[in-house]
Amino acid sequence: MANRGQGRSGGQRSAGGQRRREIDNQGILPVLARGVREVESAVQRGRGQSIRSRYQAIALLVREERQRVKNDPAIPEGNRAELLKRLDGVATILAKTATREPHLFDLLAEDAVPSDEVRMLMREMSQAAGVEVAPEPEPVVDEQAVARVERRVLPRSVVARQLANPFMPPDFSAPPPPTPATQRLSTWELIGPLLSAFERASAGSPACMELPEPTSLTTPGGPPLMRHQAEVVEAAREGHRTFLLADEPGLGKTAQSLLAAHAADAYPLLAVVPNVVKANWAREAEIWTPRRTATVIHGDGDDIDGFADIVIVNYEVLDRHVGWLGDLGFRGMVLDEAHFIKNKSSQRSQHVLQIADRMRERVARPLMLALTGTPLINDIEDFRAIWEFLGWIDEKQPGPHLMAALEETGLTPLDPGFYPSARQSVIDLGIVRRRKIDVASDIPDRRVADIPVELEGEAARSIKAAERELVRRLLSRYDHSIAARGEKPEGIDRQLVEHVAIMVRDETPADDAENVFTMMRRIGQAKASLAADYAAQLARQTGKVVFFAKHIDVMDTAQEVFAQRGLKYATVRGNQTAASRQEGIDAFVNDPEVKVIVCSLTAAGVGLNLQVASNLVLAELSWTDAEQTQAIDRVHRIGQDEPVTAWRIIAAQTIDTSIVELIDRKAGLAARALDGSDEEVSSADLQLETLVALLTQALEAR
Structure with missing residues (x-):
């Protein structure tokens, strides 16, 4: 002015x-x-x-x-x-x-x-007022924005897809949006009242659209669905196209999204997810929709499959790919942990909304799913960006479908009845919120869910190099033994494989060499912050969380992450006095502000009652299933009135994946032991079998 x-x-x-x-x-x-x-x-x-x-x-x-x-x-x-x-x-x-x-x-x-x-x-x-107003300032060149545009990439495989289908005509086959019979609300500012409608809702008011009865629990090649999951898939099959899927963690939102896309034929499908669950999305896609190809974007995307049905990208690299992602012709988009875009001024939010808008320019009714166990982090305004992503509102007013529903109520914000009616109108657009306790008959009372994470940076490179060196040592000993015999066997000598594995397990490695035990410790250190970040997300979404780790440095890293996130935490460690230990337990159980308790697997694996939580995170793998089970039993015990989920953090593309398979196989042996088997499962056995698996895989790959 x-x-x-x-x-x-x-x-x-x-x-x-x-x-x-x-x-x-x-x-x-x-x-x-x-x-x-x-x-x-x-x-x-x-x-x-x-x-x-x-x-x-x-x-x-x-x-x-x-x-x-x-x-x-x-x-x-x-x-x-x-x-x-x-x-x-x-x-x-x-x-x-x-x-x-x-x-x-x-x-x-x-x-x-x-x-x-x-x-x-x-x-x-x-x-x-007759005041001379300064002219609109010339737009300032945002050098950082220019640099971000210059960082954008176009993978060669995407170019190949575009050349193979250069026209990609838009799809406007869906019916046009409804035209309201009246225009009473056209002059009203409605975004504020819509948000206020959710603030004013009385305690216990349901927030779930009416879902259809599922016609089937079967999936295209994957395991059967649970009933609550099949309801969302059925809604997509019947033509519903926008969902704010706000189920509590552990109810299978990823599976519901993938199968909703299958039911709606919403391919190609774009999934924008946190880095910590990127590998898990690819794995879930293979499980639930095995006939559909999935590709994961890493870095500049040099190794992606441009012709894949499902493209998975994490928020952190979205800025490099926002250009071609908006032009590829996606018919569906999933936003995992959608509360990540609550700050509309952030680059990640702007990129997500830009891609969503460009999709709607080409497809009249794309399948849009926003997944979050916590749609509201700070206040009711957090809804805005999610609703805008789904197309329910724009920056100033409701979209045509929501406006038509509001006009049908015959009410205005001056009428007290407007607010519950407006809230229901938004819910009917696609809000789905179920708690574990609501669908307890669907889910097991105790389960283990794996969360694969990708290690990055120098730590990841070092671990992978150490694993390659360990495999090289195994192969060298195996080849040396074969050469000493003077006779090459047909196929793989399984007995020799086990003999070599025993030698490598029992030998004292050189100063710069690694064995399975030291490698697992390094992997635990590398994934500590990722595991803590996931635990922090759970704590904000579901309440109290128990965080288990084996090593002190992993617990230290986790506590630093929780402090940075502003989460109050307690600890149970082996070096604590009995009084300090009990003080931490009491704080976690009784203080609603203490969201996380960081526990040593060995110090807290037995004798604790932590059933105030129903979620626990296993940041490091145990060497026996019994140790893992003991940790879970700190939460899954008498007095627990909710289903319990143990989230195992698995480092993808490392020996973590082999070890977790062995743990689960040994769990089956342990269960059979109740029927008379006297086989013991020791940590030494697991280390040996890990080496056997590494050597066998390397020999088979020759």
């Missing part, structure tokens, strides 16, 4: 009445006075949500004008006092108005960022 002083205060007048009339009738003050009375009247009529932008515009203009009046030396002192008094009167009305609608207080904060609509209103009010 510029030259607000022109025509406002003028020079000193000889008549006090003339000066007062001039102050009352000139400049920005009368515009602000009229505006604040309109705002006050709207709040008194119950339309507080509809005037948020005007309220903030008036508040900012008052702040600017007060600063100008105080600092302008051309204004005589008498006029200055009158002007400041009038401005204080406007500010007082703003403050009193906010006491009736407390959400307006947020707009008075120093760090409250005005929207484009607020800036436009400020310009309009200044122009109405």
